[in-house]
Amino acid sequence: MITDEIRKILKHGHVPVWGATSAVPMENEPPGHRPSDLLPGAQSLVCFGIPVSRDVYRMRVYRDKMVWRSQNLHYRKLDTISLQISVLLEERGHQAVPIYGCMPLGVNEKGVVVGYLNQIRMGEVAGIGVIGKNGLLLNSRYGSRLMLGGVITTARLSKIRHPETEEPGCPEDCQICVDACPVRAILLEDSRVRVMRCLGYTARTPLMSKLRFFLLSKFRPDSAGELMSISAFDELTYHICSECVSLCPYDEEQEESHPEFRE
Numbered sequence: 001m002i003t004d005e006i007r008k009i010l011k012h013g014h015v016p017v018w019g020a021t022s023a024v025p026m027e028n029e030p031p032g033h034r035p036s037d038l039l040p041g042a043q044s045l046v047c048f049g050i051p052v053s054r055d056v057y058r059m060r061v062y063r064d065k066m067v068w069r070s071q072n073l074h075y076r077k078l079d080t081i082s083l084q085i086s087v088l089l090e091e092r093g094h095q096a097v098p099i100y101g102c103m104p105l106g107v108n109e110k111g112v113v114v115g116y117l118n119q120i121r122m123g124e125v126a127g128i129g130v131i132g133k134n135g136l137l138l139n140s141r142y143g144s145r146l147m148l149g150g151v152i153t154t155a156r157l158s159k160i161r162h163p164e165t166e167e168p169g170c171p172e173d174c175q176i177c178v179d180a181c182p183v184r185a186i187l188l189e190d191s192r193v194r195v196m197r198c199l200g201y202t203a204r205t206p207l208m209s210k211l212r213f214f215l216l217s218k219f220r221p222d223s224a225g226e227l228m229s230i231s232a233f234d235e236l237t238y239h240i241c242s243e244c245v246s247l248c249p250y251d252e253e254q255e256e257s258h259p260e261f262r263e
Contacts, residue, residue, distance in 0.1 A: 002092055003158050006085055010048055013081045017139060018048035019126030019161040023152055026117070026125055030108065033117055035152045039097050044157040046085060047119065047126040049139065049146035050074050057145065057246040067242050071147060072235055075102045078149030085151045092155070099150035104229040107221040111214075112195050113228065119148040127161040130169045134177040134186060134244040135193035140165045143251030144244065170250065177244035186244065202241040207231045
């Protein structure tokens with residue numbers, strides 16, 4: 001019953017990809033960033049995604065500006081839907097908290113910007129994609145272009161994945177994103193992405209002093225997270241690079257195997 005009501009909210013919001021599952025697999029995340037840290041007694045999670053248009057990423061002029069605007073609009077929609085689902089679950093007698101897509105954020109003990117809960121990992125646990133070499137969630141229909149929203153709850157939700165797909169993940173011999181990254185932030189040998197190197201290059205934050213952020217991240221991580229959330233998100237941060245998404249061929253390769261995606 002509750003799952004059906006969640007489905008209605010997502011359908012009304014024109015959300016094409018979503019899943020619900022147990023929150024237990026995410027309890028091995030770092031302390032402070034586990035479902036039970038945010039909501040004691042958390043049992044389930046919901047994760048969903050809305051894509052940015054493929055053709056926006058393919059624009060020859062103004063691409064980065066158009067991607068930036070598209071993402072900002074999606075963040076608001078995703079966060080609103082997360083809140084709607086949380087309120088629904090509360091009204092049905094359960095506890096629930098939204099997991100927002102962009103802010104607020106924190107800074108961990110290594111000085112790395114992190115979300116309160118790792119949404120990309122949530123997407124993988126929910127079965128709507130797999131984590132690619134570029135560190136983003138890969139989905140057969142939308143490649144790396146999904147932006148994510150989520151909820152954690154004390155309700156025991158039925159496991160569901162919409163649509164039902166099997167994700168093969170990145171081809172072993174593909175390293176297009178690695179070669180395209182202008183700052184070599186993607187490390188294949190370590191299977192990780194140097195987040196701060198990526199952000200340091202791509203994010204333009206005219207209202208936030210990067211020097212102040214750096215000093216706070218070393219000595220007062222909580223304050224560094226607050227500074228970034230207040231002065232460096234939504235329209236306040238401009239991103240100049242999206243090569244690892246723009247050039248990713250994952251969805252095109254899967255489309256050849258799933259002609260129904262073109263219908």
